Amino acid sequence: MSQEKDGSETRKERKIFSNFSIGFKRIGAYISAALLDFKRSPLTMFFTVAYPIILILLFGAIFSDSNTAFTSYNLYIQSEGDEGFLIQPSPPILLNFTDTLISALTDIETNDSQPFFNINFIPLKDEQNNIIDPGTYLEEVEGYICLVIPKNFTQEILFDYPTNLTIILDKNSQSASISLSIINNIVYNFNLAVNGSQTNLGMETIDIYLGQQIEYFEFLIPGIIAIAIMNNAVLGTINRYSYFKKQGFFRKLITTPMKKRDVVLGETFWQLIQAIISIIAILLIAWMVFKLPQGDFTWILRVLDWKIIPVAIAGVMCFTGLGMIGARIVKNPESGTAVGNFISFPMMFLSGAFFDVSGVPVISTISKMIPLTYMIDSLRASMITNNPPIAWINMGISLAFSVAILIIGILLTKLSED
Amino acid sequence: MVKGKSIFSKIRFSFRKIFGFTSTTALSWIKTGPALFFTFIYPIIMILLFGYIFSAGGDENLYNLAYMNNDTYQVGDQYYSYTPASILLQRLGYQNSTLAEELNLNLQEVYYNSSQTTAMDWMKDNDIPYLLVIPEGWSATLNESITNSSAPIANIYYYYDPSYTSSMEVRSIIDNVLQKMNIEEFGIQSFIQIETKTTPSREGLNYIDFYVPGIIMVTISTSGMMGLVSTVTEERKTGLIYKISSTPLKKWEWSLSQLLWQAILGIIVAILTVLTGWVAFGFNLKSIHPLMIVALIFGSMTFAGLALILAFFVRRTEAAMAVTMAFVFPQMFLSGAIFPAEMLPSYMQTIAKIFPLYYMGEAMRNMMLASTFHKVWLNLGITIAMGVVFFVIGSIITKWRKE
Secondary structure, rough: OOOHHHHHHHHHHHHHHHHHHHHHHHHEEEEEEEEEEEEEEHHHHHHHHHHHHHHHHHHHHHHHOOOOOOEEEEEEEOOOOOOOEEOOOOOOOEOOOOHHHHHHHOOOOOOOOOOOEEEEOOOOOOOOOEEOOOHHHHHHOOOOOOEEEEEOOHHHHHOOOOOOEEEEOOOOHHHHHHHHHHHHHHHHHHHHHHHHHOOEEEEEEEEHHHOOOOOOOHHHHHHHHHHHHHHHHHHHHHHHHHHHHHHHHHHHHOOOOOOOOHHHHHHHHHHHHHHHHHHHHHHHHHHHHHHHHEEEOOOOHHHHHOOHHHHHHHHHHHHHHHHHHHHHOOOHHHHHHHHHHHHHHHHHHHHOOOOOOOOOOHHHHHHHHOOHHHHHHHHHHHHHHOOOHHHHHHHHHHHHHHHHHHHHHHOOOOOOOO | HHHHHHHHHHHHHHHHHHHHHHHHHHHHHHHOOHHHHHHHHHHHHHHHHHHHHHHHHHHHHOEEEEEOOOOOEEEEOOOEEOOHHHHHHHOOOOOHHHHHHHEEEEEEOOOOOOOOOOOHHHHHHHHOEEEEEEEOOOOOOOHHHHHOOOOOOOEEEEEEOOOOOHHHHHHHHHHHHHHHHHHHOOOOOOOOOEEEEEEEHOOOOOHHHHHHHHHHHHHHHHHHHHHHHHHHHHHHHHHHHHHHOOOOOHHHHHHHHHHHHHHHHHHHEEEEEEHHHHHHOOHHHHHOOOOOHHHHHHHHHHHHHHHHHHHHHHOHHHHHHHHHHHHHHHHHOOOOOOOOOOOOHHHHHHHOOHHHHHHHHHHHHHOOOOHHHHHHHHHHHHHHHHHHHHOOOOHHOOOOOOO
């Protein structure tokens, strides 16, 4: 009796084991079919490899410290003439604050000794002897900031203070506002110097990642990785599912032993493989193009962290799920890319991957509602800032999102349809 | 007489064919449903998204500045609540919502135990972008420096997370407040004051007014190119183009009808974008110039031509879409439509000039200001030339044979 029981239990165990092994085989078959499709599909290849490489090259070139092509800010100056003031007749000492101010502006340099301002002078009159209005001139040359130094600036300061320095600027230009803050600082220090005073109130600024020497573009890498995973999974799943639906593959599949579970798992595993290819491509390119030339050979080892894998799994699950949801509303494969872009494009910008949205009222709230934000934060904390508590919290939220979205996606997917 | 009549009737017949085919394209497009929805919803999403991030944000941004005031001011046994530290906080908008909004700051008092953790670690653990710490004895040091000129500078500490670009803006806000406080508290005479003015023609214009034309062109280039490339490659694959070649419709008529449809879509997209910009962000309708229609039509022509050229070289729909995306993405970021081009490194500004979108964007922006209007002609000329050249090449090389 007990032998029979043992026998049935062994058979049951064997059955479970063989079910698993068949399940794995089916998933493997799905993945190898997807791999074949990948080799034949330039669009998927583009989103897996070329697109993240374009993004990393673009943002690396803009924000990397190795970028030596800093563009000086174009500052236009119109001086109405300054006779100066002779403070000592013999030997003559002429005070000229216009020259002092211009040379102070010329001497400012960036950390790598490049001039901060490219100074251009606006003449007072044109060839026809007409007075040139500095504001109109600035618009004509498409400049963004102009400093107008009043006539006899030195004597004005000495005998008729306070003197107004007029700054005409394009209020929408970021370069203008950076330039303005520099000029403000120079004027502030000038006022202190003339008073024979000093700054009694100071502010020490401390970068919280000072010891880790992180370049700004490195903060963008996790964003590019998460976006690559999102684009691959959303667009890939929508395109494949809508194509399968149109061709009737799903209907054919239900006549085979293949179960919905196998299809979904196969798709998710395949997306994970693509995600890993994207991650490797992004890190290798960032390392070779921006870090190796600086002599930083170990950068790639520093950013590799095992926590990338669970976050990538969460990303793949979440966006494959979203892709499945998207595939439900797509009636023909041609509109698949449009629907995919419609889902992924706003998330790319709302997540704050490229632009800091923390201060923007509505966007910052929406940003907290999308899973991409948490994935990027988790990746950033794991790879770049080495901050495990933040990495874990965000990973947990990402996984919760992923499970929920994937379940909705699975429930909505019907193999029997069409 | 008869010859003249026959030319006239040929032209009339051609027009009928072009309009006939355009209406067929429009009908089949309308029937696709999602394409209709996404062509219309896409520009709306774009303008809402970028409008909020870049323009509306400008005045409404509110940075949550965490601060910890460790300062107490004591003379003998007497503690004073009104101290320089409290003055600083008031100047930063503490319990003064009008001033706080003016400064774009929202002060939030925080506390961490400095004997157990550092400010830097505490910020990392709690994901705090910026923190202002007023150290113990700050008020005393400050008051001492009023009477003793050799007293050390009374420093406050600003900790920031560099991954937040706004950390620099917040720093500059605090810096300005400190400078003003220094000047006023220490009776420093201002010899120079700065007066700022806006460039004359831009006074009535906001960021959104310059942003709308850029977004229109980005949408037209992205959806226009992708749409036409997929239509042409798909029609070639299904043999529809081959079938059309057996009808009286000529190749140039077919190309023109494709262009006409792209231009109609472009104008619809433009109207939708402008209306959304106007409703959501108060886009200044007066900044629209009639010449923008010309830029729009020749812009559509450029992208239609480019799409036909791409579709010629890359036969498969998927591959053609991939190549199109490889073109439109860098164009979108480099042309200055989304990022201000002035922020790019100089060599990237040069690269930006190889993309057609750059000239269209420049032409449209220059049209908005009287002072830059003289620059319109060169950029518009380049746009028109590109439109004609790309479209003619695209039409000529398109083949009507079955693949």
